[in-house]
Amino acid sequence: MELKAMKWIVGATALALVFGQTPARAEYPEKPVEMTVLFGGTAQTIGQLLADLMSKNLPNPVVPVARTGGGGSVGYKYVNATDPDGYNIVWNSNSISTGYHGGRTDFDYTAFKPIARISVEVPAFAVRADAGWETLQDMVDDIKSSDKKLKVGASGKGSFTHLTTMALLDKLGIADKVIHVPYDQGKAPVELLAGRIDAALQWPGQFISHAEAGTINILCVTGKDRITALPDVPSCAEAGAGDLDITMWRGLAAPADTPDEVIAILEAAAKTATGSEEFIAASKTVGFEPAFADHAQFGEQIAADDKWIGELIKDLGLNQ
Structure with a gap:
């Protein structure tokens, strides 16, 4: 770089500081975002596809990293211990509540800030x-x-x-x-x-x-309705299991103190990915339902589900 150009850059930076301005920051994310995947199988398949599709709409990629074990507790503990800067997120599920109420973690869902619900799976x-x-x-x-x-x-x-x-x-x-x-x-x-x-x-x-x-x-x-992937299979309630209605949601969350502006960027990328033709096509072969919900709606569902999961685990004696 020529000396004259270098002096201009230094001078411009100094003037910005004098007038209370700071040089423009690079757009988040400035480096890859790690997405902790808690389980293999369908969860891993959907998580990898979601990460790939989100990466197309962000300055840096979302990288899925498998941290399995303990019914999800291994991954939750890892992400909970990271800095709340948006560079470590978790591909989460109802397992945040089964893990806490089952005694595998000493923190509950409030340790994380919801980003978006992505899909629903019916066992x-x-x-x-x-x-x-x-x-x-x-x-x-x-x-x-x-x-x-x-x-x-x-x-x-x-x-x-x-x-x-x-x-x-x-x-x-x-x-x-x-x-x-x-x-x-x-x-x-x-x-x-x-x-x-x-x-x-x-x-x-x-x-x-x-x-x-x-x-x-x-x-x-086990949901109250039949699912797209198995249209001829009845719900368990239809088949004689009373009012049974249990489904698994999957979504994204970050450590609780992650900035709202970071959550908004990740939510937008997730929404675009979930609505893509590729994601919808995959849902029909893998066997899940795309079900995007924003961070606020997702947070309400997590809280509501945590309550009934805790009560059910207690009623069935699985917290002992």
């Missing part, structure tokens, strides 16, 4: 096709009329899917005739097809290809 309850149960009621009648114990897969005590499974079995009146069999996350179809379990509740994307092949029967989904 599906499935059995092996050779079990002979075409409907949920077939299974219930068989278990109740015999000495059989239903071997149900569980991907972690106190996890969202375990909590939902317990709530479903309680509604069906067979919770006392169940043996819970632990397995690694994402292994539900493998365990079902190998005959180690009789039933499992997981994300639809894990079951759809097997259901199409005729090896697994999906008996119901």
Whole structure:
């Protein structure tokens, strides 16, 4: 750089300081933003796609980093300990409440500031096709009329899917005739097809290809309505499980003191990503529902869900 040009830059900076101005800052984010992904499977698939799509609308990329374990607690603890500067966010879910009320974290949802809700997933309850149960009621009648114990897969005590499974079995009146069999996350179809379990509740994307092949029967989904990916599968309430209505939301959050202007930038990028054709197309094959909500609406839902999750965990004795 020529000496004359350098003197001009130094002089301009000095004048800005004299008149109470500061040199323009680079636009946030000035470096990559780490998105902590808490789980594998569907959560990881959606999270990676979301990060890629958000990166197209930001000066620097959003980079998904897997920090799994402890029903999400490993990742939540990591992000909670980072600086609230917008460079560490978490791909969160109802697991923030199951983790706290289940005793895996010593902080609740208020440790984070909501950015946006992105999607909703409705768990599906499935059995092996050779079990002979075409409907949920077939299974219930068989278990109740015999000495059989239903071997149900569980991907972690106190996890969202375990909590939902317990709530479903309680509604069906067979919770006392169940043996819970632990397995690694994402292994539900493998365990079902190998005959180690009789039933499992997981994300639809894990079951759809097997259901199409005729090896697994999906008996119901746990939300109050049927889902786009499984239009012929009834809700569990339709199938006889009373008023059961449990869904999993996923979204983005940052440490509680993250500046509002940073939250707004991330929210805008997330909204554009969620409404894209690519994201909507993926939802139909992976098995989730795009469901954008802004930071305020998302915050209200998190607080409301935390209340009923805490009450349900207590009622089912899963906080002991």
